Amino acid sequence: MQAVVLAAGEGTRIRPLSDSLPKPMLPVADRPLAAHTADAAAQAGADELVFVVGYEADAVRDYFGEEYAGIPVRYAVQESQAGTADAVRAAREHLDGEFAVLNGDNLYDADAIADLFAAGPSVGAVRVEDPSNYGVLSTEGDAVTDIVEKPADPPTDLANTGAYVFPAAAREWLDVPESERGEHEITDVLARTVEEFEVSAVELDRWLDVGRPWELLAANEWKLAELDREIRGDVHGDADLRGDVVVEEGATVDAAVVVEGPALIRSGASVGPNAYVRGATLVGEDAKVGHGVEVKNSVLGRGTHVAHLSYVGDSVLGRNVNFGAGTNVANLRHDDQPVKLTVKGERVSTGRRKFGVVAGDGAKTGINTSLNAGVTLSAGATTAPGEVVTRDR
Structure with a gap:
């Protein structure tokens, strides 16, 4: 056939x-x-x-x-x-x-x-x-x-x-x-x-x-759930890896990190001290999760950096994205309605009560940026330090 x-x-x-x-x-x-x-x-x-x-x-x-x-x-x-x-x-x-x-x-x-x-x-x-x-x-x-x-x-x-x-x-x-x-x-x-x-x-x-972007998130939820625990990278003795976590050879997990599966940390990626990675999360090749960062149910593309003291939830970040220190993603509406996202110029319901942001390749945020639920950052987009972003950029 x-x-x-x-x-x-x-x-x-x-x-x-x-x-x-x-x-x-x-x-x-x-x-x-x-x-x-x-x-x-x-x-x-x-x-x-x-x-x-x-x-x-x-x-x-x-x-x-x-x-x-x-x-x-x-x-x-x-x-x-x-x-x-x-x-x-x-x-x-x-x-x-x-x-x-x-x-x-x-x-x-x-x-x-x-x-x-x-x-x-x-x-x-x-x-x-x-x-x-x-x-x-x-x-x-x-x-x-x-x-x-x-x-x-x-x-x-x-x-x-x-x-x-x-x-x-x-x-x-x-x-x-x-x-x-x-x-x-x-x-x-x-x-x-x-x-x-x-x-x-x-x-x-x-x-x-x-x-659509939230379906890429769903695809990762499906396939990450099929992975069996395998630790081949460099994991600090004080790290706590719970459940089906895969750390590929060449990846690094530092001290006091907590990773809850299903999660995949790919070759060349690093998770800094005191970070919290929650399933279902993909940390792509050569991506970096900084000190004190929390990442939940997200996709981080190849070469993407999330700097210290940031939060990324239910989001999809492309390749070589850089979230400056203290960047926080909102992933829940106050009215508990499904988050909407722009698709081909129209706001469309994701059908998800929790959904964060989508960032195209090379997008960068300044320190202490706040990103509203359902915001899209186009490839190469930037934000200023301390900016509150409530519209697509």
């Missing part, structure tokens, strides 16, 4: 985190998001991976190389953002039989992907409370009869997860016309497949579409 992994999207809804790094390469526990997709495909029995790449393609190529998880890797370039069918069409020259299509910015349960592969032609589905926000599958028994995009009156509660197994014949059906959105949709290829073949709906036990 060939598995096509779609990794060319610009990730506009997750900006500024994707401004200089493709969304599928954003960190989820110990590897990029797309690597979890690739791992699920490999564990399910894929014998070749075909990555469809776009902007910043070198980041994907450099990570996956010519072989990943013991299976060969090939690449196809999507020249324009013209939809999912267009992305798969870019890989058409590499396809020579039945093939799977998986989104490189989704998390899948590996056993469910194995079921999907075994049932091909097939489409992955999850049951949701409000199907009107998804593409919804109509079924007779386990067979798919139709798919309807965001219906006002959903025929079922089965949402399309964007995971497919297509027959070899579908290779010739990728030249679909533009949809009303001006894109070439893979669901139109699925509709043709339903006409010609019996397509099975395979329910996935767990699935996450990582499209």
